[in-house]
Amino acid sequence: MEKRVQDYSKEILKIIRSNTSPAVMGGRLQDYHENDLADVMPKLTVQERCKLYRILDTDMLSDIFEYTDEENAAEYLNEMDVRKAAAILSRMETDALADVLNKVEKTKKKILIDLLEPEVRRDVEMIASFDEDEIGSRMTTNYIVITDKLTVKQAMSSLIEQAAKNDNISTIFVVTEQQKFYGAINLKELIIARRDDLLENLVVTSYPYVYAEENIDECIEELKDYSEDSIPVLDNDNQLLGVITSASIIDLVDDEMGDDYAKLAGLTAEEDLKEPLKESMKKRLPWLIILLGLGMVVSSVVGIFEKVVTALPIIMCFQSLILDMAGNVGTQSLAVTIRVLMDESLTGKQKLELVWKEMRIGLCNGGLLGILSFALIGLYIYLFKGKTLLFSYAVSGCIGVALLLAMLISSAVGTCIPLFFKKINIDPAVASGPLITTVNDLVAVITYYGLSWLFLLKMLNLAG
Template sequence: MNKKINFKHNDASLKKSLKSVFAYDLAVLYHNLDKDEKRRLLDLVGLEKLTDIFVELDSENQQDLINILEVPKRKSLLRNLESDDLKEFIEELDKEQQTEMIKLLPAVKAKTISLLLTYDDDYAASIMSTEFITIERHLTIKEATNHVVTTSREQDYIDTIFVVDENKKIVGTISLKSLIMARSGTSLNHVINEDFHFVMENDSIEKAIQTVVDYDENSIPVLNKDDQIIGIVTADDIFDEIIENTEDDYQKMALLQDHDSSFTALRRSKQRLPWLMIAVVLNLVIASFISIFEATIAEVTALVLFQPLILAMAGNIGTQSLAVTILGLHLKEFDEKSIPKKHIAKEVIIGFVNSLLLGIASFAFAFTFLTLLPTQDVQRPVEIGTIVFIAIFSSMFISALMGVFVPLFLNKRGINPSAASGPIMTTINDVVALVIYFGAATIAFL
């Protein structure tokens, strides 16, 4: 990248070089440039490429770019952005900055952005675009085509045209391809698709995602209570939302918030350190539990040999149940508002069977290990094997149950269930497994 762009060149040579570089690549390069290089870059690229660069940047670099631009070019950029991208940028600003940015917009676009900012982040309308084309039902194909050609703008989504009646209520859709291929004198009624999918403005983003995925739509209209179209959600919007949700879930799984690849190593370290310190404290809690059973371990030292096995197996089965339950919630495989009895029953049976079989296998392993290898506890292979069986079976089954019920409980409370998959849950499973293991051993041997 740096070999392609040499900022020591004069403006004419640099402008020529920039034309051959994609907007995404320039966005990746942007945060590594100094202020003078950024200013030259922004001065020399055209408005369309500048818009594409802006969309690819994270919020912090978007604000930096806006601050560098002179007011006239700043206005041009903001006006050229699609409404959903502009709304996403403005909502990250504080109230005073939001007001300043909205003042730079034309009246109609300012009103649109102000409206979009009122929608809750969970609503489908919060990610909709307002750049779409409508045509009236009474038009002929020729009139409709002329309307699309003469009124559409660069930002407008025109793959699907939305047909409305005299009250502006949506009555159907027509693809641009169908409109172009139809005979000019034909009525729109002959080519309108009246069997279309939509979401209401207060429907959830999840419903919009599921509608687009289930019915393989490129776009769906967002309607108000009067069945008037106020925006559209495109497949690109859904794709961006899925990526954002996936990244958010992965960050929650590792207890990381607001991760950004542009952060310095020191900033990333400061971000992760508090949660790692929590993990240290929790592991000290585990150590304190083990110290309670110091007399048991001193009496039967072979118990320590199987401690890693106990911890690993409890964590593994819990992770499986947790992943399946969270996936089921995300894919809407069961109703979030009711108790998914079928899912719970299946996971409980699976957890019981797997825990029992692996408990038996662990008993056989422990018995064989203590019989074949010389240890001071070789005379107790059956007793120790039984303790291992009890610990494996009990801790795995409890972990499996937690993997099912904890995310369902969090989801019911309106908390992202992915939060259940972090180090804290792992530590709880470890504590339960160790208490069962050494507790059973203490009862048996002391």
């Protein structure tokens, strides 16, 4: 994508490559956003980067590292003194820090972990203890927490104290003396409160939260709906472990959609540009092998109708048309159903309505396209294949009716199969694709050749 937002790279490069004093250069660089500085890093030589590590303070460097992709960040850490590296890591958001550490070579990783601030080390180990698909693996411990017995004034000074070390300050979390989650205060409310107001009145005690062990896919939509800057994550004893920030939610939404998108196209997971050939093959082969197997099933069903084709070779030409259209309609219904299932929890009645609506769409679209192909294909056969008008329109009538039926059934199949998979707790996006293709192919083949056999051969007694 083109850079539409102001591109600061050139300016930043110029500053870094100039000969100004470290103090001046540091001051100038602080005027830029960390994301823009991070974008420039790969374009620098190792020497230039080392200059930056000396000039910028730890806070700024840790922010830059949060915007750097993990592999690059791990590489940069290797370029600097190990103590400096540990100091930078200690200041990062815990989830980002854990991601970077995963890319660092093993012995070095151990050294770095030993050098982290003890509190940070504990947090990293805790976050690493969660599975990749548990929400706990995506949280950060970088938040403000106060106890519930403070006054507004005490709360404010506690905030100022903690703000120096923690970035996510817009929501302040409140815990009881036993460290149980009690509620949250919007920073805005705290700022406009008078000093003698009761803190109690500011706390939202039924603030939304998630448990660290919850599955990401199952709570991401809910988290998105709250559109809060941070949502607290609790352990099973209701103690506050960390927070999920809106930046993490954006990433998670993006990942979730990306994966579903990939699955719809027959990949087991999303691919990356830099991924080695073998990895990419592994993501694609499973589906292709399943699809090949299912394709063979379809082929052997087509084989049953070999005699129909021998008697009437012309109908074979339009097989691909019927099969493709059934597949297209099925995929449309599948995509709509998966998206609806992703966003909403449907009642049984709504599910029936969805199936009913999809079938009506299939019927209407199928009717329109059926008439269209009846008219056009009949004309085509009459003009280009040198058949009689009756023969031409008998064949195209058969195609039109087969198209209508195939599209109607495919819509129903494309809706019911994902609903069924969802019901038995299998991800509909993974499971539905190949099954729908095959079922639709079979339906289309049987409808088409069955109709041709019955109508053209048995009733009209036409032959090639």
